[in-house]
Amino acid sequence: MTAPIGPRDSSATPRFAGQATYALLPSLDEVGTADVAVAGIPFDSGVSYRPGARFGPSHVREASRLLRPYNPAQDISPFAVQQVADAGDIVANPFDLDEAIQQVHQGAVSLLEKAGRFVMIGGDHTVAYPLLKAMYEKHGPIAVLHADAHLDTWDTYFGAPITHGTPFRRASEDGFIDLTTSAHLGIRGPLYGKGDLEDDQKLGFEITTTDFIEEHGVPAALQRLRTRLGDKPVYISIDIDVLDPAHAPGTGTPEAGGMTSRELLRIIRGLTDLNIVGADVVEVSPAYDHAQLTAIAAAHVVYELVSAMGARAEGR
Numbered sequence: 211m212t213a214p215i216g217p218r219d220s221s222a223t224p225r226f227a228g229q230a231t232y233a234l235l236p237s238l239d240e241v242g243t244a245d246v247a248v249a250g251i252p253f254d255s256g257v258s259y260r261p262g263a264r265f266g267p268s269h270v271r272e273a274s275r276l277l278r279p280y281n282p283a284q285d286i287s288p289f290a291v292q293q294v295a296d297a298g299d300i301v302a303n304p305f306d307l308d309e310a311i312q313q314v315h316q317g318a319v320s321l322l323e324k325a326g327r328f329v330m331i332g333g334d335h336t337v338a339y340p341l342l343k344a345m346y347e348k349h350g351p352i353a354v355l356h357a358d359a360h361l362d363t364w365d366t367y368f369g370a371p372i373t374h375g376t377p378f379r380r381a382s383e384d385g386f387i388d389l390t391t392s393a394h395l396g397i398r399g400p401l402y403g404k405g406d407l408e409d410d411q412k413l414g415f416e417i418t419t420t421d422f423i424e425e426h427g428v429p430a431a432l433q434r435l436r437t438r439l440g441d442k443p444v445y446i447s448i449d450i451d452v453l454d455p456a457h458a459p460g461t462g463t464p465e466a467g468g469m470t471s472r473e474l475l476r477i478i479r480g481l482t483d484l485n486i487v488g489a490d491v492v493e494v495s496p497a498y499d500h501a502q503l504t505a506i507a508a509a510h511v512v513y514e515l516v517s518a519m520g521a522r523a524e525g526r
C-alpha cells in the first residue's frame with residue numbers, strides 16, 4: 211500500500227487559507243479510493259422545528275481546519291494509518307422527500323464502491339434512514355449506536371412517515387436494524403407519552419439516558435453500551451443535540467440537560483475496538499450556532515470516529 215495522502219501542510223499554507231475540505235484532507239477525486247470517506251449531506255427538508263441543517267456540512271468543514279494529524283487521546287494518526295478523503299456532498303432534492311431518500315441511499319451506495327467506510331455530515335436526521343439501508347445491504351441487519359436527545363422512533367408528523375423524528379422506526383420496520391444489539395445514548399427530555407418508550411423498545415433499542423451517565427459515569431455507560439452492541443458491525447449515528455445546548459446551541463430541536471462534549475468524545479474513544487462500519491454526525495444548524503461551538507464539537511466527533519475506525523484498520 212502506498213502511504214496515505216494526509217491533510218495539506220498547515221505550516222506551508224496557513225490552515226485558514228484555501229478551500230475547506232474536512233480537516234484539510236484531499237478530496238476523494240484526488241486520491242481515487244479511500245479507506246474512509248467523509249461526505250456532506252446538505253439536506254433539511256425533514257425537520258419539525260428550526261431549519262438550517264442543510265448548511266451543516268460546510269459549517270463543520272470550516273470548523274475542522276484546526277484539527278491536527280495526531281490524536282493523543284487514542285494514540286493514533288488517523289490520516290496516516292488509513293486513507294481518509296473528503297468526498298464532497300451528496301445532492302438531495304429539497305422539495306421531494308422520497309426522491310431525496312433515494313438520492314442519499316444511492317449516494318451512499320456509490321460512495322461505498324470507492325471507500326470502505328464513510329462518515330456523513332448532515333443534514334437533518336432523516337438521512338440516517340437511507341444510510342442505514344445502504345449499511346443493511348452491505349452488512350445485513352446492523353447494530354446501531356444512536357446518540358441523541360431524541361428517540362427518533364416516532365411514527366409520523368402531520369401524517370408524514372419520513373421526517374427527522376422517524377428514521378429509526380422506519381429502519382427498524384424495514385429490517386435494517388439488529389433488534390437485539392441496537393442502543394440509544396443520551397436520551398432525555400419530554401416525550402409525547404409513555405407509550406413512546408414502549409414502542410421504542412419493541413423497535414429494538416436499549417436506552418442509556420443522559421441521567422445514567424450523570425449518575426454512574428462514562429465508564430459504566432461504556433460498559434452498558436459494549437454489552438449491548440457485541441461484536442457485530444456497528445453503525446454510529448450521532449445527533450449533535452445529544453450535547454447540552456451550552457455545548458451545541460446550533461441545532462434544530464435543542465433540549466436542556468444534555469451531555470458535555472467531553473463526555474461524548476470520551477465515549478467514542480471507548481469504542482475503538484468495535485467494528486465501526488459507518489457513521490453520521492447530523493443536525494448542526496449554523497444559523498443558531500455561536501462562535502462555531504456546535505461545528506467545532508461536530509468536527510471533533512467526526513475526528514474521534516475516524517480515529518476509532520483507524521484503530522481497527524491498524525489491527526489493534
Ligand SMILES: N=C(N)NCCCC(=O)O
Nearest residue numbers: 258335360374375463493
Ligand atoms: N432528530 C431530531 N433532532 N429531532 C427530532 C424531534 C422530533 C420532534 O419534533 O418531536
Ligand SMILES: [Zn+2]
Nearest residue numbers: 359360449451
Ligand atoms: Zn435529536
Ligand SMILES: [Zn+2]
Nearest residue numbers: 335358362449
Ligand atoms: Zn435525531
